[in-house]
Amino acid sequence: MFRKPMALLLLVAASLLTSIPALTASPRPGAQTSYFDNTGRDDVLSGGQKTVVIDTPKGKFKVWTKRVGNNPTIKVLLLHGGPGATHEYFEAFDSYFPGAGIEYYYYDQLGSGFSDKPTDPSLWDIPRFVDEVEQVRQALHLDKDNFFVLGHSWGGVLAIEYALKYPQHLKGVIISNMMDSIPAYNAYANKVLMPAMDQRKLAEVKKLEAEKKTSDPRYMELLMPMHYEQHVLRMPAAQWPEPVERSFAHLNEQVYVMMQGPSELGASGKLLHWDRSKDLKNITVPTLVIGAKYDTMDPAYMEAMAKKLPNGRFLLCPKGAHMAMYDDQATYFTGLIGFLEDVDAGKPMK
Numbered sequence: 001m002f003r004k005p006m007a008l009l010l011l012v013a014a015s016l017l018t019s020i021p022a023l024t025a026s027p028r029p030g031a032q033t034s035y036f037d038n039t040g041r042d043d044v045l046s047g048g049q050k051t052v053v054i055d056t057p058k059g060k061f062k063v064w065t066k067r068v069g070n071n072p073t074i075k076v077l078l079l080h081g082g083p084g085a086t087h088e089y090f091e092a093f094d095s096y097f098p099g100a101g102i103e104y105y106y107y108d109q110l111g112s113g114f115s116d117k118p119t120d121p122s123l124w125d126i127p128r129f130v131d132e133v134e135q136v137r138q139a140l141h142l143d144k145d146n147f148f149v150l151g152h153s154w155g156g157v158l159a160i161e162y163a164l165k166y167p168q169h170l171k172g173v174i175i176s177n178m179m180d181s182i183p184a185y186n187a188y189a190n191k192v193l194m195p196a197m198d199q200r201k202l203a204e205v206k207k208l209e210a211e212k213k214t215s216d217p218r219y220m221e222l223l224m225p226m227h228y229e230q231h232v233l234r235m236p237a238a239q240w241p242e243p244v245e246r247s248f249a250h251l252n253e254q255v256y257v258m259m260q261g262p263s264e265l266g267a268s269g270k271l272l273h274w275d276r277s278k279d280l281k282n283i284t285v286p287t288l289v290i291g292a293k294y295d296t297m298d299p300a301y302m303e304a305m306a307k308k309l310p311n312g313r314f315l316l317c318p319k320g321a322h323m324a325m326y327d328d329q330a331t332y333f334t335g336l337i338g339f340l341e342d343v344d345a346g347k348p349m350k
Contacts, residue, residue, distance in 0.1 A: 035069045035101055043067060052139040054110065054132050058123055063107070064114035065136060068094070071103035073344050075146045076174075077137065078106055080247070081153025083124070084255030086113035088247035090152075092325050096333040102340060103146075107136060109158075111255045124258045125270060130161045134169075143169060148340060150174040153322065154259070160276050163283045172343045173287040174336065177322050179297045180305055181275040186266040188298040194265060197226045205265070214262045223264055231296045233323040241326055277308075286311045286349050288339040292320035292328060313339060313349040 038044045048067035053060055066087075076097070078090045087106040097104050108115040110123065110132055137147060148171055151159025156178025163173045179185045194202055201222050208219045220228075224237050233240055261268030287309045291302035299316060306314035315335035320328030342349070 035071070035098065035103075037070060041067075050139070052136050054135045056110070056123060056128060056132070058118065058120050061110055061116040061118060063110050063116065063132065063136065065108075065140065066106040067103065067140070068106070069098055069101070069103040071101055071146075073146050073171075074102050074148065074340050075140075075142050076102060076104040076148045076150050076340070077133075077140070077142065078104060079133070079149060079151035079155030079158050080107075080109065080112070081155050082112065082251060082256055083109075083154040083259040084112055084252035085154075086247045086250045088113065088250065089244045089323070090325075091243040092241070092329065096329075096337065100337045100341070102337065105140060111252050113250055117252060119254060121254070121258055124255050126157070126161055126274070129158055130165055133158060133162050134166055137166075137169060144171055146171055148172045148174065148343075150176060150336075151178065152176040152325075153178055154271075157271065157274065160280070160283070163285065163287070164276070164279055167283065167285060170285045172285055172340070173283065174290065174339070175287065175302075175305070176290040177292060177295055177297055177302075177324060179301050180280050181277045182267045182271050182273065183275055184277065184301060185297060188301065189266045189296070192298070193227075193231060193296065201226060209263050209265075212262070214264075227264060231294055231321050234294055234319070234321045234327040244323065244326065280305060280308045281310065284310045286313070286339075286343045288313050288315060288336065290315045290317065290324065290332065290335070292317040292322065292324040294321040295324070296322045311349045315339070 043050045050065050050067070051062045052065055053062055064087075078087060078093070080087050080090065087108050090106060093104060109129065111117050133149070147169055149159045149162055151157070151174070153176070156175045159173055159175055160178075160180060163170060179188075205219065205222050208214060208216055213219065229235070229237060233244065257269060259269045259271055261272070287306075289302050289306040289309070289312060291297065291299035291314065293299055293316065295302075303314045303316065306312035315331070317324040317328035317331045320332065325332045
């Protein structure tokens with residue numbers, strides 16, 4: 001659900017991060033000592049990294065995870081987007097979660113980042129990815145008393161599917177910048193996003209797609225200012241934070257195109273007909289839906305999703321787009337941390 005042009009991946013502005021106002025989080029009493037206490041952990045020598053061996057229909061493979069911190073009642077597994085991106089763009093969480101005492105796990109899905117990269121196309125489907133998440137959960141010893149799953153973009157699809165199949169293992173869910181229906185997502189792109197674009201340039205984009213020339217530099221040259229900088233990350237491309245650039249540079253194109261399709265203006269791959277809009281009511285654990293005003297995903301639709309959830313809450317990032325954890329950080333992390341702390345305290349979602 002998002003991709004970055006290879007021709008522009010060297011544009012880095014790490015200094016931008018220093019200009020974003022930091023949130024202040026009051027640590028729990030004694031939190032600093034306990035947060036960094038690795039007593040009894042089996043990942044101390046590797047600094048929290050753990051390779052998980054997963055079983056698949058095509059054999060065993062290794063996936064990469066990394067733990068940060070300790071919190072016996074709040075442990076968050078981060079599911080990255082793409083599909084086929086990496087954990088790296090979640091690195092902004094390092095600026096906020098430790099200060100709030102939240103334990104969290106970076107994780108590269110099979111085919112991504114530091115994990116194995118098999119090329120058998122049969123591995124790229126939703127049920128197998130969901131089974132992979134469950135195997136990772138078991139390996140990391142997460143359970144219903146502490147386990148939160150946060151899925152962003154494609155990771156939100158995965159979070160919804162996991163919550164529907166394995167609700168007994170969850171304490172809470174965060175669906176970040178993802179709708180519960182790809183047909184609805186495509187309709188929003190067609191009816192709202194594309195009509196607002198320069199129609200002459202959009203016609204050129206469509207022509208390149210029809211000719212299967214999405215790797216042509218001109219394709220992203222057109223889309224960057226009128227789509228990416230407006231609806232993916234609302235900063236000039238030359239100022240995109242380095243973790244975002246790095247994650248997109250490592251995107252697995254095979255996984256991305258097979259699942260999402262080659263177009264940047266909607267989905268067309270294996271996800272084309274994915275729709276859980278009628279099943280969301282069956283997710284009963286506390287769930288936060290995060291949307292953003294300028295997102296590629298319809299914010300009003302995502303607000304309605306939260307109302308369908310028995311224990312749902314909606315967070316709108318009024319300055320943000322699809323990568324709201326960067327272009328509306330204060331709203332994103334204040335709301336996210338507040339949700340985690342409220343669930344942990346047993347507070348109602350509505």
